[in-house]
Amino acid sequence: MFEGHDPYLVALSVAIAILGGYTGFGLAARIRGTPDASHRLLLAGAAGFLAVGIWTMHFVGMLAAPLPAGTVYLVLPTIVSFLICALVVGISLFFVSIGEPSLLRVVCSAVLLGLGIASMHYVGMHGLSGPFAMEHDVSMVALSVVIAIAAAYGGLRAFLARRGGVQLILSAIAFGIAVSGMHYTAMMGMHLVPPAGESHHHIDGLSASPQILSLVVALLCFVIAAGFLLSLVPDPRRKAAAKSAAVAASVAEADALQADIPATEAAVASAGMRLRPTPLGGLGQPPRAAPAPRLPVESADGTHFIDTADVRSVRADAHYTKVHDGTRERMCPWSISEAEAQLDPSLFLRVHRSHIVAIPHVTLVRKEGDGAVIELDGPSPHRVPVSRAKIAEVKARLGLVRRHA
Structure with missing residues (x-):
């Protein structure tokens, strides 16, 4: 046939x-x-x-x-x-x-x-x-x-x-x-x-x-x-977000040059990071543990480890968390508090009581209701809610807030 x-x-x-x-x-x-x-x-x-x-x-x-x-x-x-x-x-x-x-x-x-x-x-x-x-x-x-x-x-x-x-x-x-x-x-x-015993076919x-x-x-x-x-067709929001980030970085760098800010501080300011003063003599503040370079995630064949550079977001799920690597979510045995303590605070920010995001991977931020929502890049972009109390800090970390001396 x-x-x-x-x-x-x-x-x-x-x-x-x-x-x-x-x-x-x-x-x-x-x-x-x-x-x-x-x-x-x-x-x-x-x-x-x-x-x-x-x-x-x-x-x-x-x-x-x-x-x-x-x-x-x-x-x-x-x-x-x-x-x-x-x-x-x-x-x-x-x-x-x-x-x-x-x-x-x-x-x-x-x-x-x-x-x-x-x-x-x-x-x-x-x-x-x-x-x-x-x-x-x-x-x-x-x-x-x-x-x-x-x-x-x-x-x-x-x-x-x-x-x-x-x-x-x-x-x-x-x-x-x-x-x-x-x-x-x-x-x-x-x-x-040929049909058996039929001379005419009926439909x-x-x-x-x-x-x-x-x-x-x-x-x-x-x-x-x-x-x-x-x-x-490429998502125009990603291009717009990337363009906005580039413009914000250029403005921050220009402001830093005018104020004679060192290059290192300008780079930090362009990323919207907070510079926390160290107490006099370094007393009264215990040293923070070194950030974890990898996060454990569970799968059907055992526990895997993914680099924190690949992590887009961490979402609380009961006593555990779900880690999104830009493609899909996988379960992590850490709690949301433990994950926040282990991640580098210069790269990650807790934007909601149940969500931590990687600031360098943010491609979109938008007001939504009383709070906001941000989108993170990757083969499968996804969105994460931002609580109202965290909106200002998110904008500052993204370089969307102009700071004046």
């Missing part, structure tokens, strides 16, 4: 799966560590783009197949196949985006997602109606399910791992090829045979011609391409 496929449509189906995977994983990578409202929105967007990519790839592949004349697509099974795909993708992403996912949870989510992809394929296949009967090779069915589960596991591991742009592209390519491989493996095991239910399906698929291809292109 694989012979006779249109090579251009086959290539298009693979490209659609890759673009859908890139856009979906790009959104999914931002789920962990975001506020609840953004969490739900990103989860829905990631599940939607992945489901549309997988489903569209399937039907582009069906249009590439040499089906007999008079073949139509039953509307109900076709819609049900998409709903199955969207549901299992959403559930799988949800289970691996809450808390610190264990290996067992990731494997179970991958099995669910793989079975959902395979179910979507075979439900969509049996949406075909024409002067034929459909048979499947059991060994090819089993192989296609294994490929679907492997593709799902690789995709879930892709967005759980710390990944940059190049790694995300490679993961999307691998996922797109794997999903396409599952489809065409299943197609190789499908055989269309039960609402149906659509291949031409109508082509229009629907073309529209969804446009949606996926638009989402992919939008994901490549």
Whole structure:
């Protein structure tokens, strides 16, 4: 059944799966560590783009197949196949985006997602109606399910791992090829045979011609391409924040030169840091312990250590904390007070009773309600609330407050 496929449509189906995977994983990578409202929105967007990519790839592949004349697509099974795909993708992403996912949870989510992809394929296949009967090779069915589960596991591991742009592209390519491989493996095991004892074929239910399906698929291809292109557009807020920081540093340096402030003090002032006077003779103040160069974080395979230079924020979570490294949150066995005592105060600031942030990684600060909110950079930028009592100190540390002698 694989012979006779249109090579251009086959290539298009693979490209659609890759673009859908890139856009979906790009959104999914931002789920962990975001506020609840953004969490739900990103989860829905990631599940939607992945489901549309997988489903569209399937039907582009069906249009590439040499089906007999008079073949139509039953509307109900076709819609049900998409709903199955969207549901299992959403559930799988949800289970691996809450808390610190264990290996067992990731494997179970991958099995669910793989079975959902395979179910979507075979439900969509049996949406075909024409002067034929459909048979499947059991060994090819089993192989296609294994490929679907492997593709799902690789995709879930892709967005759980710390990944940059190049790694995300490679993961999307691998996922797109794997999903396409599952489809065409299943197609190789499908055989269309003449119906037994029937001279005329009757269509039960609402149906659509291949031409109508082509229009629907073309529209969804446009949606996926638009989402992919939008994901490549840089966030203008980051540029504006970087420009503001550069301007603030230049102003502080100019003020320092006019006041004949030493270069070291000017650099500290440009960063908004506070210069704390040392008591006379250094008496009455115990020496502070050296800041910890690394923070312990827990994962399914043990305790890891990350450099404080990679830490964006620390969030209190009961007697423990969650450390965000710009990509995702991981649990730290330290309390929020212990983390504050261990981190370098010249780089970190407690902006809320439950949040500590790395000042050098701040890209946006904005008034919100009685307090404020700041955004921290990284592959998955995230926002942290600032209490009203800390707004002035945050602005001073960011060089947004002009100080006069």
